[in-house]
């Protein structure tokens with residue numbers, strides 16, 4: 581079983597609010613379609629927000645820890661993510677990928693400590709029935725804080741843990757985690773080893789950029805890869821491109 585995140589920074593133009601990168605999304609959809617066609621591996625897709633969701637969340641002062649009790653604000657952020665989700669679904673369906681959305685806002689919640697609880701029975705059932713579930717970064721009910729943002733990276737970690745994923749891939753705009761010389765770091769086994777080079781995203785991003793990704797992935801049993809769009813075919817074909825996190 582593979583959990584694949586299509587980074588919002590890849591499938592959108594992250595610097596222009598609510599703008600899709602249609603060409604990149606096409607490429608990603610084509611890579612997914614050829615894997616699903618030729619390989620019996622179960623695939624769960626999660627996508628991030630990019631220029632959808634982050635701008636709205638930032639305007640309302642909402643993040644993974646700062647919540648809102650304003651339903652209009654929550655629905656604006658959720659709505660932006662659903663708009664992007666519809667674009668992703670359409671591109672996959674056009675290529676005969678049997679993609680079905682799972683909206684985290686309607687499925688999970690955070691407890692008082694901010695821990696994410698995400699039931700995965702519906703995802704498992706969709707997989708068993710031959711569908712490709714497509715989740716996305718979203719708003720989520722948060723005990724004591726109203727509703728906060730849940731990042732696609734958190735969803736990837738939760739799904740990988742619950743469904744015992746064999747492989748985890750994060751496709752981003754960068755070819756991997758880069759060191760001070762902008763070279764791809766091949767393997768990361770401890771956060772302290774790379775902490776000094778990890779930063780937030782270059783664009784508006786309320787969920788923590790590369791540092792949050794590496795932290796979430798290090799906590800998992802299975803190995804994970806962070807790589808660029810050029811390497812998506814290679815990853816889906818069983819290679820370990822970019823940075824491997826174990």
Ligand SMILES: Nc1ncnc2c1ncn2[C@@H]1O[C@H](COP(=O)(O)OP(=O)(O)OP(=O)(O)O)[C@@H](O)[C@H]1O
Nearest residue numbers: 587588589628629630752758777779781782789790
């Ligand atoms: N050491 C690093 N190596 C690579 N990228 C880094 C590093 N430190 C910070 N970054 C930033 O992290 C970004 C990737 O994180 P970001 O959260 O934007 O990606 P994403 O998951 O593809 O998009 P989204 O969060 O919208 O889904 C890069 O574009 C870069 O700006």
Ligand SMILES: C=C(C)CCOP(=O)(O)O
Nearest residue numbers: 628629633717731732787
């Ligand atoms: C900003 C929202 C609502 C979701 C962000 O998800 P991410 O891009 O995976 O961090």
